[in-house]
Amino acid sequence: MQVITNSRRRGATPAPGWSERVAMRQMRPLLSRREVGVAVALVLVFIVFFSMKREFLGAGTLGDIVTVAAELGVVAIGASFLMIAGEMDLAVGSNFALSGMVLAMLITKSGWNPWLALLVALACGAGIGAVNGLVTLYARIPSFITTLGAMMFWRGIALYLSQGWPISIFDDVPLLRWLGGARVLSTAHISAVWWLVIGLIFCLVLEKTAYGNWVFATGGKRVAARALGVPDTKVKMTNFIITGALAALSGCLQLGRMGSMSPVWGQELSLEAIAAAVVGGNSLTGGIGTIFGAMLGAVTMASIRIGLVMVGAPSYWYMSFVGFIVVAAVALNVKLGEVISWRK
Amino acid sequence: MRRVFGLCLIACLAIALAGLNPAASGADQMTFYVIAHTGPGDPFWAVVQRGVQDAGKALGVRAIFQGPAGYNVPEQVNMFNAAMAAKADGIATSISDARAWAEPIREARKRGIPVVAINCQEPEEFRGTIPYMSYIGMDEYEAGKTVARRMLPKLKQGAKVVVAIHQAGHVGLEARAKGIGEVIAKDLGGKTDKLDITQDATQAIGILRSHLKANPDTAAIFTVGPLGAIPTIKMIRDDGLKGKVLMASFDLEPVTIQAIKDGICEGAMDQQQYLQGYMAVVELYLNAKFQLDPADYDTGRGFVTPENVDAVAALVKAGYR
Numbered sequence: 247m248q249v250i251t252n253s254r255r256r257g258a259t260p261a262p263g264w265s266e267r268v269a270m271r272q273m274r275p276l277l278s279r280r281e282v283g284v285a286v287a288l289v290l291v292f293i294v295f296f297s298m299k300r301e302f303l304g305a306g307t308l309g310d311i312v313t314v315a316a317e318l319g320v321v322a323i324g325a326s327f328l329m330i331a332g333e334m335d336l337a338v339g340s341n342f343a344l345s346g347m348v349l350a351m352l353i354t355k356s357g358w359n360p361w362l363a364l365l366v367a368l369a370c371g372a373g374i375g376a377v378n379g380l381v382t383l384y385a386r387i388p389s390f391i392t393t394l395g396a397m398m399f400w401r402g403i404a405l406y407l408s409q410g411w412p413i414s415i416f417d418d419v420p421l422l423r424w425l426g427g428a429r430v431l432s433t434a435h436i437s438a439v440w441w442l443v444i445g446l447i448f449c450l451v452l453e454k455t456a457y458g459n460w461v462f463a464t465g466g467k468r469v470a471a472r473a474l475g476v477p478d479t480k481v482k483m484t485n486f487i488i489t490g491a492l493a494a495l496s497g498c499l500q501l502g503r504m505g506s507m508s509p510v511w512g513q514e515l516s517l518e519a520i521a522a523a524v525v526g527g528n529s530l531t532g533g534i535g536t537i538f539g540a541m542l543g544a545v546t547m548a549s550i551r552i553g554l555v556m557v558g559a560p561s562y563w564y565m566s567f568v569g570f571i572v573v574a575a576v577a578l579n580v581k582l583g584e585v586i587s588w589r590k
Numbered sequence: 591m592r593r594v595f596g597l598c599l600i601a602c603l604a605i606a607l608a609g610l611n612p613a614a615s616g617a618d619q620m621t622f623y624v625i626a627h628t629g630p631g632d633p634f635w636a637v638v639q640r641g642v643q644d645a646g647k648a649l650g651v652r653a654i655f656q657g658p659a660g661y662n663v664p665e666q667v668n669m670f671n672a673a674m675a676a677k678a679d680g681i682a683t684s685i686s687d688a689r690a691w692a693e694p695i696r697e698a699r700k701r702g703i704p705v706v707a708i709n710c711q712e713p714e715e716f717r718g719t720i721p722y723m724s725y726i727g728m729d730e731y732e733a734g735k736t737v738a739r740r741m742l743p744k745l746k747q748g749a750k751v752v753v754a755i756h757q758a759g760h761v762g763l764e765a766r767a768k769g770i771g772e773v774i775a776k777d778l779g780g781k782t783d784k785l786d787i788t789q790d791a792t793q794a795i796g797i798l799r800s801h802l803k804a805n806p807d808t809a810a811i812f813t814v815g816p817l818g819a820i821p822t823i824k825m826i827r828d829d830g831l832k833g834k835v836l837m838a839s840f841d842l843e844p845v846t847i848q849a850i851k852d853g854i855c856e857g858a859m860d861q862q863q864y865l866q867g868y869m870a871v872v873e874l875y876l877n878a879k880f881q882l883d884p885a886d887y888d889t890g891r892g893f894v895t896p897e898n899v900d901a902v903a904a905l906v907k908a909g910y911r
Contacts, residue, residue, distance in 0.1 A: 314668050405759070410784075504664055552671075
């Protein structure tokens with residue numbers, strides 16, 4: 247099981263020689279967490295914005311931040327779950343828009359029961375994920391290419407379905423309030439609760455279950471994993487489906503909050519989700535990463551978004567800021583990794 | 591290790607201080623936000639931004655223009671919420687989605703923050719459902735009809751036209767297209783094709799070219815903004831289509847102006863968006879200062895043609911129209 251311990255996660259099966267390194271444990275458990283980079287970045291972002299605008303630490307602002315982080319974060323959880331298994335999904339943004347539109351159309355145009363419509367929308371997202379998985383795994387095309395194509399294809403379908411128009415739900419549909427419309431605390435919407443629940447579930451799955459170990463093994467050293475009897479193809483397929491379903495859920499959460507869905511929304515979502523995952527310490531090549539890190543990554547990006555508006559900076563600073571944070575957080579992680587392995 | 595931390599910290603602070611410091615000054619100044627569904631990367635919104643900034647300078651207040659990089663309503667709503675959290679003295683926003691804006695604007699008004707609408711409004715059937723205090727802009731659907739009517743004398747009965755949309759799904763642009771299509775169908779018995787030409791100029795030319803190849807009987811191209819007009823004008827020039835295909839557009843910028851001068855473009859609707867930025871700040875300021883109720887302001891429906899283009903051209907160049 248060397249493969250799995252290589253991923254440097256907490257709770258992994260101890261590797262031979264583990265007991266000898268116990269002496270280092272005062273600092274290492276903290277520093278070896280993949281989330282250190284993003285945690286430092288997040289603290290810095292908070293210090294910078296708070297020093298410029300006192301209202302940045304108000305309950306209203308924090309509520310706004312978690313609400314924004316929730317929609318990105320649900321996608322980022324899926325993206326990192328798939329990334330750890332060694333694959334990537336660029337189609338999550340299109341999936342987000344299309345599935346949200348399916349929900350909106352089934353409720354408004356077809357008059358379906360909203361809860362049933364939600365199931366269909368999630369199934370639609372899962373289906374898109376499944377197609378990505380099938381094409382990637384059986385046609386042996388890199389997932390970057392498969393999902394790049396899927397990103398364009400499904401965006402086009404979404405545009406076709408609504409002829410370019412956004413779809414709005416003006417009736418009072420309780421489901422929408424449950425998804426994202428209702429507020430739970432100050433300005434925080436209920437979508438933040440779903441995000442935290444889903445995050446907790448996936449943290450546990452990844453860190454505490456055999457399936458989590460399989461995911462790490464599949465993304466780490468696939469050949470070795472296969473030799474150890476890990477059903478790597480099934481794992482990847484499952485993760486593609488989960489990622490698709492979570493992208494769809496995020497679309498539904500945003501529909502709940504906005505009451506509208508447009509076929510052109512969520513265009514930057516794919517890259518933002520991957521950025522959140524990477525900032526949070528996930529490896530682009532798989533085998534390494536945490537869900538909690540991706541969630542912190544989403545919070546960091548949401549904080550930058552909200553903070554820049556509050557201090558009155560030109561909106562284009564957002565991209566530069568996020569770009570800087572992505573590189574800085576990853577550089578920090580790499581540096582920490584070197585320091586830790588050197589001290590071993 | 592420590593050096594890495596140090597470098598990161600310094601770089602972060604340097605960026606923050608270099609870029610944002612002016613924003614931190616003047617803590618007791620009144621602050622107004624104008625939040626658009628697209629940022630100043632679109633030449634149209636750059637003019638609005640200038641209006642906002644000029645009004646801020648003239649009145650001695652902080653006037654901040656914000657907008658997402660591309661057309662993105664959820665993003666815009668998030669920015670609006672952030673402006674509320676920053677305790678703005680007033681916010682102007684474009685009503686880019688009738689459903690999505692109802693709740694945030696209600697919330698702002700509940701917290702006592704004045705809100706005015708600029709640039710685009712909710713569709714007619716939902717008028718009055720969103721509690722903004724005034725609308726500063728033009729009616730997109732009516733403007734579409736006006737542009738189409740201007741073109742009627744130059745088109746034959748049953749003519750086939752195409753509306754090139756550079757931001758599919760944008761409520762305002764779709765409303766312009768709808769207005770055009772209705773007039774062409776009703777007054778001319780003609781057919782209107784709607785074409786998504788994207789915001790990418792190269793792609794737009796390719797899409798338009800293949801559409802014209804497939805539909806050689808197309809009599810006119812309507813573009814709904816500069817991002818559609820610029821590639822269209824380039825194509826008409828490159829392919830020598832002047833006189834063969836008529837063109838009309840919305841909103842002014844230097845390329846469209848030149849095309850009107852050259853007779854490539856029959857005319858363009860000018861909604862004088864500088865006013866949308868400037869007047870929004872003025873109305874919000876007067877409301878905050880003297881509790882004067884904001885009033886609707888029609889930023890105009892002037893149609894710029896070869897006859898009046900020269901007078902307007904100088905102002906476009908200066909970035910005021």
